[in-house]
Amino acid sequence: MRFVDEYRGEADAQAYVRLIRRAVTRPWILMEICGGQTHTFIRSGVDRMLPEAITLVHGPGCPVCVTPLELIDRAIAIAGRPGTILTSFGDMLRVPGSATDLLGVKARGGDVRMVYSPLDAVKLAQKHPEREVVFFAVGFETTAPANAMAVWQAAKLGLPNFSILCSHVLVPPAMEAILGSPANRVQGFLAAGHVCAVMGWMEYEPIAERYRVPIVVTGFEPVDLLQGVYLAVRALEEGRVGVENQYARAVTREGNVAAQRLMREVFEPCDRAWRGIGVIPRSGFRLRPAYAAFDAEKRFDVGAITAQESPLCIAGQVLQGLKKPHECAAFGVQCKPEHPLGAPMVSSEGACAAYYHYARSA
């Protein structure tokens, strides 16, 4: 398959592993931002091909994992209302709320549907004018343009029965929160290629300068990741800071300007709580006042629902790169994909799920 196989070849992978070995003279700690990258590392096994001097820590880039527990409880409350269709990306359905998950609501008769695109939820709202259709809009800058487009279209169509439960988060404030923490150990970043395909990398330049770190915009295939690691290690060894672009086939410095314009039209920055991490200033999006009619939290009066995390779960530390999944006492014991304590164990981008599925005693 073109544009995939080229980045999965064993010979190329080995060539980059050799380059990395040659470049490394001392230990370095790198963080890959995106959970999709974590999964490629663990699933393809390329993390275990790297020299021991390089430690990978896994970043917060798993939208399902960082969605606050109380927001999931709010989605569950909305899904349980008669006459409501709650739509969501598939990944979100199994994430545990305080008492149940969305699949549990479905099993008890709630109308919970998986969609591939928020625009499908808009279509559902058109098809069922007698019902309230709510889309659970989670994600980073990758899903924000499509979610903005859904709201924009619903506004244009004058759909009174469509709304979104919005929990959008942004990468750069999270990186600053990690770098600014006294416990931080990350020395270089592999930035998420698809986020940068939308946003470009201009907003990463001041971060690289301020915190004196190299940031490499990196793709998602095994060879992409090895090349990203190589570029980051080379910069670290040479004492260079700044942004480099490994993912040139998809990313430009300016990014997708049309998508950015649409996002700004519909959303505005706000403070956001990240599950297990806490509130990070201006780290998310909410609907602008002009689109407030599409805000499910206002429409269904669920804003008062609050929740308490399991004290056993260390998801927050995993998401900040402070601990690895298997360093958690509950990992594989009280916490398994069948009965997860935290979201990283169920999401297909969650670090705990990656370790559980692909790397136990490998």
Next chain:
Amino acid sequence: MSDEPPPGLAGLQCPIPLSEYPHVTLAHGGGGRLTHALIERMFLAAFRNPALEPLHDGAVLDLPKGRIAITTDSYVVSPLFFPGGDIGSLAVHGTVNDLAMCGARPLALTAGYVIEEGLAMEDLWRIVHSMAGAAREAGVDIVTGDTKVVDRGKGDGVFINTTGIGFVPEGIHIAPSRARPGDRVLLSGRIAEHGIAIMSVREGLEFGTTLRSDSAALHGLVGGLLHAVGARVHVLRDPTRGGVASATNEIAASAKVGIRLDEAAIPVAEQVRGACEILGLDPLYVANEGKCLAIVAPEAADQALEVLRAHPLGRDAAIVGEVVEDHPGRVFMKSRVGGLRVVDMLSGEQLPRIC
């Protein structure tokens, strides 16, 4: 495959007068005249054979002396019609394959229909006709059956249960527990085609593809393999729900051995790989309905591969892995880039990712 209608039928024409009953009603399951008409004119007409003909409470069969395999499976696929098949043909293939995986030659099938009130009579006819065609092609009779109609909203169009019985030849001992370190793992062809074909037509997911389900009866392919390699075939498995990953995990657990797969050797069609990449699915976990995993003694592996490839349903067969002593009960896979990873059992359903 012959498209000829069964004797006594006017082609593809539905035998129940559509003007009278365009849809199945509760009365069709009530046991009275309408039930009788439905059975006589639709089921018997399509499935006709000497064992079914008396329409007795059960079928009485003469069986060869020896070991008998028996299996049952319920089919609840949605949508009922999909590229490459429908619930009727699937209900034959699935059960014939379960028999074949026991090393058995299928002898007879049963057909239990649970029909939802309101199913279009024309659709029911298409399904029954397709089931009859699949059974005829597989050379196995449907010897007894049952029809029930449930209230609208209590079914999904139609559910079909088929039970199959088959004859296991002398000297054949197929069981998951028989996998031995050193054995080779063979796959009869390209994986994940059934699951992806179904997904491509599911409401809300429709995507353009020319992909068809691989639904097919495998007893011919397996019969050839057993004839050539005989007792050196240790395990047979059709990787249906849960795909190759679940099937190999079950074998590893049952035989208390490890299994080592080689990702680059596993045949996957380009279209399927593309669909899986886009949807965020792993083809190893996607269902097959016309593929067989065979675990054979190492000295018989090359011959087994040759025999599989000589059959039209095994053209893309490949040796995809090996049974090992290490990590008993677990499956590992060498990835394309040369790393090693666990292939775990699926937890729940495979759900597509967000981005």
